[in-house]
Amino acid sequence: MRCQRGSVILFGTLLFFTWNAILVLLLRARLPDQEAPKDDDNNDVVDKVLRVADMLEKELQIQNEILIQIQNLQPAWQKNNLNPPTLHVPVIPVLVMACNRVTVRRCLDKLIQYRPSAKLFPIIVSQDCGHADTADVIRSYGSAVTHLMQPDLTDVVVPSEHRRFQGYYKISRHYHWALKQVFSKHSAVIIVEDDLEVAADFFEYFRATLPLLQSDPSLWCVSAWNDNGRQGFVDPAGSRLLYRTDFFPGLGWMLLRELWEELEPTWPAAFWDDWMRKPEQRRGRACIRPEISRTLTFGREGVSLGQFYDKYLQYIKLNSEFVPFTQLNLTYLKEDVYKKSFQKEVYDAPAVTFEDIQQGALEGNGPFRLQYSSKESFKVFAQNLGIMNDFKSGVPRTGYRGVVSIFLRGRRVYIAPPPGWTQYDPTWN
Numbered sequence: 001m002r003c004q005r006g007s008v009i010l011f012g013t014l015l016f017f018t019w020n021a022i023l024v025l026l027l028r029a030r031l032p033d034q035e036a037p038k039d040d041d042n043n044d045v046v047d048k049v050l051r052v053a054d055m056l057e058k059e060l061q062i063q064n065e066i067l068i069q070i071q072n073l074q075p076a077w078q079k080n081n082l083n084p085p086t087l088h089v090p091v092i093p094v095l096v097m098a099c100n101r102v103t104v105r106r107c108l109d110k111l112i113q114y115r116p117s118a119k120l121f122p123i124i125v126s127q128d129c130g131h132a133d134t135a136d137v138i139r140s141y142g143s144a145v146t147h148l149m150q151p152d153l154t155d156v157v158v159p160s161e162h163r164r165f166q167g168y169y170k171i172s173r174h175y176h177w178a179l180k181q182v183f184s185k186h187s188a189v190i191i192v193e194d195d196l197e198v199a200a201d202f203f204e205y206f207r208a209t210l211p212l213l214q215s216d217p218s219l220w221c222v223s224a225w226n227d228n229g230r231q232g233f234v235d236p237a238g239s240r241l242l243y244r245t246d247f248f249p250g251l252g253w254m255l256l257r258e259l260w261e262e263l264e265p266t267w268p269a270a271f272w273d274d275w276m277r278k279p280e281q282r283r284g285r286a287c288i289r290p291e292i293s294r295t296l297t298f299g300r301e302g303v304s305l306g307q308f309y310d311k312y313l314q315y316i317k318l319n320s321e322f323v324p325f326t327q328l329n330l331t332y333l334k335e336d337v338y339k340k341s342f343q344k345e346v347y348d349a350p351a352v353t354f355e356d357i358q359q360g361a362l363e364g365n366g367p368f369r370l371q372y373s374s375k376e377s378f379k380v381f382a383q384n385l386g387i388m389n390d391f392k393s394g395v396p397r398t399g400y401r402g403v404v405s406i407f408l409r410g411r412r413v414y415i416a417p418p419p420g421w422t423q424y425d426p427t428w429n
Contacts, residue, residue: 100131104194126178168270190254195299199319208325218335220285224252224294227397228387230315235407239321241291252295277392292319346414366411375428394424
């Protein structure tokens with residue numbers, strides 16, 4: 001289409017110039033043959049016509065020069081009569097993992113409402129459990145979604161000590177099956193659970209960060225989730241803020257086929273998300289996550305029996321301001337740029353004590369650095385500040401190089417290890 005439009009413009013330009021040239025030649029050819037003017041008025045008319053002809057001739061010369069410049073700037077494919085290059089717009093399917101929640105409708109309604117294109121963001125619902133009422137809800141969307149049914153609904157043979165974790169084994173089996181189906185046709189996928197509601201710029205966020213994920217080998221996922229993203233712990237004006245994190249957040253995340261091909265051969269029988277957080281899988285790679293979450297979980301009941309939901313998850317702030325991420329320069333998130341600037345900001349920040357924060361004795365606008373020296377000191381700070389205090393394979397939630405960033409009482413606070421930090425201690429759990 002772009003090639004055709006350019007050809008039409010060029011043809012119109014040539015036609016205009018040609019007509020001007022013809023007009024000039026006609027005027028030059030006819031005027032000398034006409035009878036001498038009989039009065040001054042006629043002389044004026046002829047003079048005006050000649051001036052117009054001179055102007056047109058000069059304009060034609062100028063336009064011819066411009067046309068030559070345009071022709072010199074034509075891409076090589078056009079000069080050589082090759083097929084024009086096509087602009088590749090990636091298709092990123094959204095894989096909705098469903099089971100027995102009829103409230104999947106809330107998830108699907110928002111996805112369909114906010115997606116900019118059904119072609120570029122096809123919605124695939126993979127359902128486990130065989131729950132008839134949930135299946136009816138999914139089928140009610142017709143061609144707006146693709147409905148897959150996990151074929152193996154049998155119980156999983158589990159170790160005797162894990163009998164009460166049967167659900168986690170089925171979930172891991174379902175993920176393995178569903179991801180194989182999607183990656184047989186697509187090169188990237190966004191995964192959401194059936195109890196997630198998405199923000200209006202959910203798709204914009206993932207479309208903008210896909211090139212980063214594809215080009216930076218130090219990244220292995222993009223997540224829409226901030227584990228400490230509760231109201232009062234995020235910058236209310238920070239809807240554009242994005243970070244790198246060493247903690248795998250999940251809860252609305254994107255991965256590439258290359259990563260799936262790496263993980264699939266050793267995919268775990270259960271607890272797939274904690275398995276992802278182990279050093280053997282993470283391999284020093286980071287994820288991108290937002291300051292303000294682009295997903296919100298509304299599913300209190302599930303195999304985790306509402307773990308963390310009542311205290312943390314139900315209070316996560318969902319972004320309400322649409323951010324045009326595809327129009328922003330996100331190269332600051334590349335590792336070589338981000339690591340240096342992040343560490344400088346953290347360790348140039350003045351050190352404060354927990355008592356300073358608790359008593360409201362911070363002076364200035366921040367940021368500030370609260371230093372921890374052990375697993376125990378971090379847990380004490382986190383618990384008293386009201387953020388999540390657990391570790392997975394030594395990594396605190398939202399942590400990057402050991403640093404957890406929060407926004408507290410209008411100021412940025414970095415809970416950070418001592419300067420010179422080199423690696424996580426996987427025994428911190």
